[in-house]
Amino acid sequence: xxxxxxxxxxxxxxxxxxxxxxxxxxxxxxxxxxxxxxxxxxxxxxxxxxxxxxxxxxxxxxxxxxxxxxxxxxxxxxxxxxxxxxxxxxxxxxxxxxxxxxxxxxxxxxxxxxxxxxxxxxxxxxxxxxxxxxxxxxxxxxxxxxxxxxxxxxxxxxxxxxxxxxxxxxxxxxxxxxxxxxxxxxxxxxxxxxxxxxxxxxxxxxxxxxxxxxxxxxxxxxxxxxxxxxxxxxxxxxxxxxxxxxxxxxxxxxxxxxxxxxxxxxxxxxxxxxxxxxxxxxxxxxxxxxxxxxxxxxxxxxxxxxxxxxxxxxxxxxxxxxxxxxxxxxxxxxxxxxxxxxxxxxxxxxxxxxxxxxxx
Numbered sequence: 001x002x003x004x005x006x007x008x009x010x011x012x013x014x015x016x017x018x019x020x021x022x023x024x025x026x027x028x029x030x031x032x033x034x035x036x037x038x039x040x041x042x043x044x045x046x047x048x049x050x051x052x053x054x055x056x057x058x059x060x061x062x063x064x065x066x067x068x069x070x071x072x073x074x075x076x077x078x079x080x081x082x083x084x085x086x087x088x089x090x091x092x093x094x095x096x097x098x099x100x101x102x103x104x105x106x107x108x109x110x111x112x113x114x115x116x117x118x119x120x121x122x123x124x125x126x127x128x129x130x131x132x133x134x135x136x137x138x139x140x141x142x143x144x145x146x147x148x149x150x151x152x153x154x155x156x157x158x159x160x161x162x163x164x165x166x167x168x169x170x171x172x173x174x175x176x177x178x179x180x181x182x183x184x185x186x187x188x189x190x191x192x193x194x195x196x197x198x199x200x201x202x203x204x205x206x207x208x209x210x211x212x213x214x215x216x217x218x219x220x221x222x223x224x225x226x227x228x229x230x231x232x233x234x235x236x237x238x239x240x241x242x243x244x245x246x247x248x249x250x251x252x253x254x255x256x257x258x259x260x261x262x263x264x265x266x267x268x269x270x271x272x273x274x275x276x277x278x279x280x281x282x283x284x285x286x287x288x289x290x291x292x293x294x295x296x297x298x299x300x301x302x303x304x305x306x307x308x309x310x311x312x313x314x315x316x317x318x319x320x321x322x323x324x325x326x327x328x329x330x331x332x333x334x335x336x337x338x339x340x341x342x343x344x345x346x347x348x349x350x351x352x353x354x355x356x357x358x359x360x
Contacts, residue, residue: 014178038118054305058340063092066100078233080113083155113137149233149235153239214281216284232360289354306346
């Protein structure tokens with residue numbers, strides 16, 4: 001009986017035929033027994049892992065957002081975070097509310113929605129000091145929040161995507177199969193859903209011959225599911241992406257934006273080891289804003305992450321923390337983190353923050 005994810009996928013393909021890359025990526029990232037985000041034996045975050053997100057690079061990221069949340073809040077502050085990673089963001093927000101905004105903290109309800117048993121367990125342990133302020137959900141149906149703030153950081157870029165290519169015969173989809181040696185390889189076939197052609201038409205995408213693009217249909221489904229619960233409030237999305245006209249420019253990205261990360265480096269063969277590394281694509285901000293508007297979400301703010309943090313109060317938060325720093329090492333860590341977050345050309349400038357709101 002095949003045990004590893006690679007063995008199970010190989011057997012599935014040999015038995016039933018090639019599968020869409022969407023289904024391959026979904027298994028590679030989310031398979032319960034071998035998916036990258038489900039594995040307890042995989043160090044994903046931090047210097048020893050495969051990548052570092054903004055909350056791990058600087059405490060000021062979460063602390064600045066905590067200030068921003070307070071500005072948005074009326075009385076009770078309900079925050080739903082999806083894909084909480086190692087819990088750095090939630091811990092920073094809750095600590096800042098407790099220490100600097102105790103009145104708001106007393107009315108805070110923080111909901112962590114996390115599919116991965118491993119990640120959810122780590123976050124629960126990390127947030128144990130905040131007691132009844134935090135709830136944990138493994139199923140979307142468990143999330144109850146009709147108003148408040150729905151926050152995500154680097155969530156949409158990890159949704160499984162379809163890859164399509166323009167050929168002589170028209171639009172085709174990229175599938176994964178196995179060659180005679182048992183290696184995973186690319187192949188093409190008919191599009192698996194009419195939604196792909198509809199997407200290309202809706203966003204007026206003109207593909208060049210041989211051009212490959214990724215289509216993230218899950219974003220539409222995600223926005224719809226959030227909108228069904230969150231009747232009013234704020235939807236705050238932090239991620240890296242590009243508007244449609246630039247994202248699908250054949251001169252700039254003839255083979256799309258799919259990439260894999262392992263030990264802070266790029267993976268050369270993206271099909272070689274399903275479950276062994278992170279897979280990601282740049283998101284289509286035009287899509288996120290357009291679908292949101294159809295669902296009643298208006299764009300409040302859309303800016304590069306560094307500019308957003310500057311305007312949201314990072315300098316003030318830095319001064320607050322520096323005035324209370326006990327050691328030179330702590331002060332150095334704070335100023336270094338601040339530079340990472342706001343210096344032009346730094347990591348933060350590659351990310352964007354979209355704030356959408358909807359009234360009852």
